[in-house]
Amino acid sequence: MSRLRAIEIDDRDRIPHTPEDFLRWLGGPAILRVPGRDGARTRAVSTLLHGNEPSGLRALHRMLREGFVPAVDLVAFIGSVEAALSPPVFSRRALPDHPDLNRCFAPPFEQAERALAGQVLDQLRGAAPEALVDVHNTTGHTPPYGVGTIVADPQLHLVSLFASAYVHSDLRLGTLVEATEHEFPSVVIECGMAGEAASDALAKAGLERYLGAGDLEPIREAVSGITVVGRPIRVNIRTGARMAFGDAPVPGADITIRSDIDGENFKPMPRGAVVGWLSGGAWPLWAVGVEGQDVSRDLFAARGEILETRRDIIPIMMTTDPEIALSDCLFYVVFPEGG
Ligand SMILES: [Zn+2]
Incomplete structure (x- = not known):
């Protein structure tokens, strides 16, 4: 440089x-x-x-x-x-x-x-x-x-x-x-x-x-x-977990994220909305806000092989670029702020 x-x-x-x-x-x-x-x-x-x-x-x-x-x-x-x-x-x-x-x-x-x-x-x-x-x-x-x-x-x-x-x-x-x-x-x-x-x-x-x-x-x-949202929580793929984007579970991936997920950016996702699919191995997500502890299981849940939201969230900065998803983060979760 x-x-x-x-x-x-x-x-x-x-x-x-x-x-x-x-x-x-x-x-x-x-x-x-x-x-x-x-x-x-x-x-x-x-x-x-x-x-x-x-x-x-x-x-x-x-x-x-x-x-x-x-x-x-x-x-x-x-x-x-x-x-x-x-x-x-x-x-x-x-x-x-x-x-x-x-x-x-x-x-x-x-x-x-x-x-x-x-x-x-x-x-x-x-x-x-x-x-x-x-x-x-x-x-x-x-x-x-x-x-x-x-x-x-x-x-x-x-x-x-x-x-x-x-x-x-x-x-x-x-x-x-x-x-x-x-x-x-x-x-x-x-x-x-x-x-x-x-x-x-x-x-x-x-x-x-x-x-x-x-x-x-x-x-x-x-x-x-201006609509203000806040308290962003970074949602990451755990190191070593194999991640893919797809329209159905991708063979060999620990976690498949919906390939059209970026269409949800800034839209409220209600509890039970489909985020992707899990292979059934180790939990592949971690999610941290300013407090620093992992809250991924408060935000998301497994229902069979489906990965879904566990509460109402607003996702932002959702990417469908696997390199960004692994090197930076998958997306952020935010919540409405103020009146
Ligand atoms: Zn930038």
């Missing part, structure tokens, strides 16, 4: 035509500075922390090419450029044998990705932005939504520029948004599935609203229109 570059975007004509060539031009992780109409204030964007989540990068690239001038100065961090460029382009979350960059924003900032994260935090803090929007994609089909650690009007307003749902997370994963939560309003925006034109369009429209607004004063109607 190469070191952080700082690039002033003063001449738009130098920006290559395609997002891929733009990344090659950046050459590695980079902080872009784009002058706005009011040079006394700054807003921050980060994107491509995961190399397989290109909507934010595509949006920024197009906005720069189209001559978009932000209302205030923009500082933009483009993260996993090398992972994104390693062929096939936009297929890798991180470089092989490297950690997930968005799990590295907590001290100690020693090894390569953590050192990069530390430098990025220094740069962002130095810029003292009014807010930070960290643009991601999901690996499954989902409506767009925001994620953050604080439920207050500034965060809900930022989310309302992109989506109508907000996940209040109390997990501590080492993300960029966790690291900056008390310094300026910081939210993740999940724009929808990577590679879909609708996700790219949503990222661009939202960033144009965020960066084009004269001020970020929360608008009452927008804030009150």
Whole structure:
């Protein structure tokens, strides 16, 4: 992983035509500075922390090419450029044998990705932005939504520029948004599935609203229109368990998850809803929230070979990518919050 570059975007004509060539031009992780109409204030964007989540990068690239001038100065961090460029382009979350960059924003900032994260935090803090929007994609089909650690009007307003749902997370994963939560309003925006034109369009429209607004004063109607869910519990496959996606039990798999499971994202699943099938061997799931103990058997149950929900849940971030399911998590369970 190469070191952080700082690039002033003063001449738009130098920006290559395609997002891929733009990344090659950046050459590695980079902080872009784009002058706005009011040079006394700054807003921050980060994107491509995961190399397989290109909507934010595509949006920024197009906005720069189209001559978009932000209302205030923009500082933009483009993260996993090398992972994104390693062929096939936009297929890798991180470089092989490297950690997930968005799990590295907590001290100690020693090894390569953590050192990069530390430098990025220094740069962002130095810029003292009014807010930070960290643009991601999901690996499954989902409506767009925001994620953050604080439920207050500034965060809900930022989310309302992109989506109508907000996940209040109390997990501590080492993300960029966790690291900056008390310094300026910081939210993740999940724009929808990577590679879909609708996700790219949503990222661009939202960033144009965020960066084009004269001020970020929360608008009452927008804030009150956001559905807030919280207390996320990570649902994981136990190490060593063989997992498959399918429409029926897959021979040899300890657990088969419904291959259309991502269609349930953000939809309440009632008690008794089918999640998949079990082989009858050892219990293959574990699920932990902020308390840290395994609650997988409170959430799910075996009925014969069927794996079903044991209580009403809302699943989010459901993936049908086996690699993500095994290396990160299968999905999160959340519950409605507030009134
Ligand atoms: Zn991501």
